[in-house]
Amino acid sequence: MSFQFEIRELTFSYPGAERPQLDHVSLNIERGSYTVVCGRSGSGKTTLLRHLKTVLTPYGERSGEVLLDGTPLERVSQREQAEKVGYVMQNPDDQIVTDKVWHELAFGLESLGCSQTVMRSRVAEMACYFGIQDWFHREVAILSGGQKQLLNLASIMAMHPQVLILDEPTSQLDPIAASDFLNTVRKINLELGTTVILTEHRLEDIFPYADRAVVLEAGKVIADGSPRSIGRQLWESHAPMFAAMPTPVRVFYGAGGEGDSPLTVREGRKWLSESFPQGAAVRELPAKEPPKSGEKPALEAKELWFRYERESPDVLRGVSLRVYPGTLHAIVGGNGAGKSTALKAFAGLIKPYRGKVAVLGKPLDKYKPGELYKGGIAMLPQDPRGLFSYTTLEQELEEMTPDRERIAEAAGLCQVEELLKSHPQDLSGGEQQRAALAKVLLTEPKVLLLDEPTKGIDSFFKERLAGILRELRDRGIAITLVSHDVEFCARYADFVSMFFDGQILTTDSPRQFFGGNSFYTTAANRMSRHVFSMAVTGEDVVELVERNRLID
DSSP, X not given: OOEEEEEEEEEEEOTTOSSOSEEXXXXXXXXXXXXXXXXXXXXXXXXXXXXXXGGGOOSSEEEEEEEETTEEGGGSOHHHHHHHEEEEOSSGGGTOOSSBHHHHHHHHHHXXXXXXXXXXXXXXXXXXXXXXXXXXXXXXXXXOHHHHHXXXXXXXXXXXXXXXXXXXXXXXXXXXHHHHHHHHHHHHHHHHOOEEEEXXXXXXXXXXXXXXXXXXXXTEEEEEEOHHHHHHHHHHTTOGGGGGSOHHHHHXXXXXXXXSOXXXXXXXXXXXXXXXXXXXXXXXXXXXXXXXXXXXXXXXXXXXEEOSSXXXXXXXXXXXXXXXXXXXXXXXXXXXXXXXXXXXXXXXXSOOSEEEEEETTEEGGGSOTTGGGTTTEEEEOSSGGGGOOSSSHHHHHHHHOSOHHHHHHHHHHTTOGGGTTSOGGGXXXXXXXXXXXXXXXXXXXXXXXXXXXXXTOOHHHHHHHHHHHHHHHHTTOEEEEEOSOHHHHXXXXXXXXXXEXXXXXXXXXXXXXXXXXXXXXXXXHHHHTTTSSSOOSHHHHHHHHHHHHXXX
């Protein structure tokens, strides 16, 4: 058996850390395999991957060793590592170094000293293989997040690496771009035989195609095996990581399934068909009580029209919305539909040329400068890094208030107490999201706007975030979130609106909204709709299975 990487008793601690980030990790990565490394934020996933390339290895105290093709990594030259090992980071912008697409494709080859003939040939090959001919001559700055990440991947593959390491490469991408990107990675593994090592929160899209899954918890390997067996291992050991498993896995074991679980929606559908060959006696759960809310909307938008330039098309085309105190209102829709622009208009960050926005019953133009953002409305943007300007998170929070008790409360609520001395720009994507939320909450808003708040965070903090939002909602705060995360919206929103072509088309309860859609819906609904009606979460499906078993 040929191993690409051999990791032997690797232990690593960051300076001043109370516990090691990696604790005696031993793994062998087979040549040509597809391995997914998963675990909660802070479990050591990124730290482990960075030890597989010396130029990225973090500073700290380390023991153990890493071998590449049988040779200790520190004895492999930087040039050989650059040729053999490609690395894709979380944020596409962190890796792009040139201004033009074709420059970016050639940059790595030029750094290796390849001839003009080789460069031209490989650049052309990558442009064709990755389907980027149409934007070959474009400025990198105008590309979407998905296009930038695909460009990063193509630039690395132009160097013909034997190993492709990807650290949560889709954390900044929408679901469609993420799915396309991950399909390309799978294609590279299958067709080119490139060894793939990947960390990712979107296990639904990866588990069915990976050869192996490794689960980290507090720097230790707690499960290792085929993706199909990992769910059973985590379920039997009552590991918290089970909550991150794909929907078919969670439903199968949650409903009392035994043995290896289904991994895909198709397999889950087959399992339900075999479980209920004559159909289900109980097909639908009782309707939920609508949330109690105030009579007057906390946020009201009427017929908003907006365009970024005088001659450009309208981005908002008559947007109207009401969000009531004590409710969580989710807005979903495709890329470029205008959802983020609508949030900016609600927050007064841009001014529509037609229409009105009122916050707490008062039109935006009636607020004095700065008044709106003190106890009125607050917005958490997609990229939270723009909110940070100090060298520690503690200083960021102190900027909002000198009250230590309020700072401690916000830090505890968002689980960032241990990060207060850290530089905000050094935090992971999920940690930055939590830190930014803590800062925003210190303004004590009555209307909270969230733009893709679950982007880049793991399933555990999603549950924590849901708890935070539930507590804020119980305090009477009106929450509006824009999200591609349909599973999160189905579980936690009170109302869901569809945004399309610059306007809000429909609003309904999550069960009615997702239960009535064929494509824009959840994995649980796609898996169960032939047996159950309006089941849109894994919990819905489990409850219906159990209700039918009680009848039998």
